Amino acid sequence: MSIVEKAAERLKRQDRRRPVATFEDETFNDQYAFESREPGQREPLELDDVRLRRVGLLPPESMAQWIGRELQRIKRPILNALNAEAPIDAPPANRIMVTSANPGEGKSFTTFNLAMSLANELDHSVLLIDGDVAKPGISRSLGLEREPGLMHLLTHADADPEACVVPTSEPRLSILPAGRRSRRAAESLSSRRMRSVLDELSADPARILLFDSAPLLATAESQSLAVNVGQILMVVRAEHTEKRAVEAALSLIEPAAAEISLILSQGHQLFGERHAGYYGMYPAEPDRSE
Numbered sequence: 001m002s003i004v005e006k007a008a009e010r011l012k013r014q015d016r017r018r019p020v021a022t023f024e025d026e027t028f029n030d031q032y033a034f035e036s037r038e039p040g041q042r043e044p045l046e047l048d049d050v051r052l053r054r055v056g057l058l059p060p061e062s063m064a065q066w067i068g069r070e071l072q073r074i075k076r077p078i079l080n081a082l083n084a085e086a087p088i089d090a091p092p093a094n095r096i097m098v099t100s101a102n103p104g105e106g107k108s109f110t111t112f113n114l115a116m117s118l119a120n121e122l123d124h125s126v127l128l129i130d131g132d133v134a135k136p137g138i139s140r141s142l143g144l145e146r147e148p149g150l151m152h153l154l155t156h157a158d159a160d161p162e163a164c165v166v167p168t169s170e171p172r173l174s175i176l177p178a179g180r181r182s183r184r185a186a187e188s189l190s191s192r193r194m195r196s197v198l199d200e201l202s203a204d205p206a207r208i209l210l211f212d213s214a215p216l217l218a219t220a221e222s223q224s225l226a227v228n229v230g231q232i233l234m235v236v237r238a239e240h241t242e243k244r245a246v247e248a249a250l251s252l253i254e255p256a257a258a259e260i261s262l263i264l265s266q267g268h269q270l271f272g273e274r275h276a277g278y279y280g281m282y283p284a285e286p287d288r289s290e
Contacts, residue, residue: 043167044167045167046168047168055141056141057138058112059113071113071117074114075118078096081230081231082205087257089257090257091228091229091257091258092202092205092230093230093231093259094208094209094230095209095211095231096229096230096231097211097229097232097258098111098114098210098235098263099215099216099226099249100235100236100241101217101245101246101249102217102241102245103218104237105235105236105237105240106235106266107212107215108132108137108138110235110263111210111211111212114210116173118208121172124206124207125172125173125174125204125207126210127165127176127201127208127210128174129175130149130176131212131213131214131221131222131225132178132212132214133178133181133182133221134214134219134221136181137212138212144166144175145178147164147177148164149178150164150176150177150178150197151178151182151185152164152179152180157193161176161200162200162201185221186221189224189225190224190225190227190228195228211229213225216252217248217249222253223252223253226252226256230258231258231260232256232258232260233261233262234246234262235262236263236265238264240266
């Protein structure tokens, strides 16, 4: 028997001993850990500013006040949309998705800081959902990558959505981790189970569901998520993101019923000569009603 034949035979023996992977193997399946936690029992996750700056979720102290002011400008039209009359068949406006065309445009940074800013509102609470299930950066940065989260809820019909919600030291901010990745993530995010989970999580109109979603041109998962939200914010990095990438990304979510806006990040003069801004927010189209 040749060396190649011996190697092939050895691989066959290994394959017979190796368990066959299934869909459930790719999802969080620790039922004891999940079932033992009831809503409200978990200690709040401490959001330490020093650690959050170190992992890149908060800006340096020297920029914190400046960016905070920019986010106050951005969140006003978002909050105004919560009270606007929407078509009957449109998803609720308190479901908001933040995405980008490509990776590396500041999407997760923007989402987290927008969540913190919205949580300062006295009349609203925020549930920050890590919907970037392919690369759940927010979950990893907060140490929640091994926690049951969105994907667990989508693959376990009897799971209680509130039991996966992680409270934080910010009274009006909570987190829903991404959970383990599944190869059927795109299908799960557009499923009836997804609609059921979101209906339960957004039952309180004062609660804002803010999704950190995957880049549109990187995976199909953001397209699936887009049909379930009422507002879409696409982060565009100034002097970095190509126009054709923005147009291609917008074309993927154009069929969605959500209001789409662009957030221009890391710009220098977004509001005229007298104001050098970090962010600017613009409607994706002059008039979507036409």
